[in-house]
Amino acid sequence: MSRTFGRTLIGSLALLAALVASCSSHSTPTHHHASHSSAPNSSGGIPQNNGGDHDGDNNGGPSDGDGNK
Amino acid sequence: MARLTSLAAGLGWVAAGVLAAAPVAAAGCSSSPAAGGASIPRVRLLAARHAPAGWHNASLLGGRAVLAYPPAMHLVEGDRGTVSAAKFNASGAYLMYLNATPKQSSETLGNWPGFRIEHLKKENAVTARLIAESRGVRFLGGTGTCVVDAYVTKVKSNHYTELACFVRGQTTSSVIIAAAPTARWASASRVLMRAVAAYQVQ
Numbered sequence: 067m068s069r070t071f072g073r074t075l076i077g078s079l080a081l082l083a084a085l086v087a088s089c090s091s092h093s094t095p096t097h098h099h100a101s102h103s104s105a106p107n108s109s110g111g112i113p114q115n116n117g118g119d120h121d122g123d124n125n126g127g128p129s130d131g132d133g134n135k
Numbered sequence: 136m137a138r139l140t141s142l143a144a145g146l147g148w149v150a151a152g153v154l155a156a157a158p159v160a161a162a163g164c165s166s167s168p169a170a171g172g173a174s175i176p177r178v179r180l181l182a183a184r185h186a187p188a189g190w191h192n193a194s195l196l197g198g199r200a201v202l203a204y205p206p207a208m209h210l211v212e213g214d215r216g217t218v219s220a221a222k223f224n225a226s227g228a229y230l231m232y233l234n235a236t237p238k239q240s241s242e243t244l245g246n247w248p249g250f251r252i253e254h255l256k257k258e259n260a261v262t263a264r265l266i267a268e269s270r271g272v273r274f275l276g277g278t279g280t281c282v283v284d285a286y287v288t289k290v291k292s293n294h295y296t297e298l299a300c301f302v303r304g305q306t307t308s309s310v311i312i313a314a315a316p317t318a319r320w321a322s323a324s325r326v327l328m329r330a331v332a333a334y335q336v337q
Contacts, residue, residue, distance in 0.1 A: 127229060129260070130312060131217070132214055132217070
């Protein structure tokens, strides 16, 4: 196998793995609270990962209708 | 491709398969907004009417707004002064979600579509795109502006589609949210839209 083809194959596999990983949580959103620390929110919104008001929507759940207060 | 023919056939097919699958996978999880300049379609809403028999009611705003939810859903914890109901699968994954929240900020009937999308991006979502919107929507006791949008959460990268309406009554204004995982929106939206049609305000 040529070196060029080997590199192409490895790169393609890595790209596909990354794409699959980015889609892997598409159908399994859960309401369990995350246990890790809050993600920073530079835009001034409510911090995620159990930060701020500890809402489910700050832990990957659906967003509620709050006005950011 | 000429190079492939000179290599072992098995490896060639693996490489070809990988290269072909990559754009398919990318398209499958695409969440980019539609091309700019396209007009936003209207939300297909059900006419306002009271909830079917057997549904439950939950009040907010001292009884000045009422969220109706089907028996398959149950009340869940949310912000103080708000009402939320949800249905989960055995693994704890959201299947359907309803929320009613009093007006809290500068949202209005006029700015609601932009307000909602910006709020999602600011607070919960890495991406959010407007799918449809309708103004002058009749509710039981009020008028609303509604949007259907899709977003991906910052935490866990969950994909949701929602119907979100800002509703103004005679004395109060509030927001009703009806959401489901995007992959389940087609099947969940019927009952969620029925809940939105039964939302009452004063």
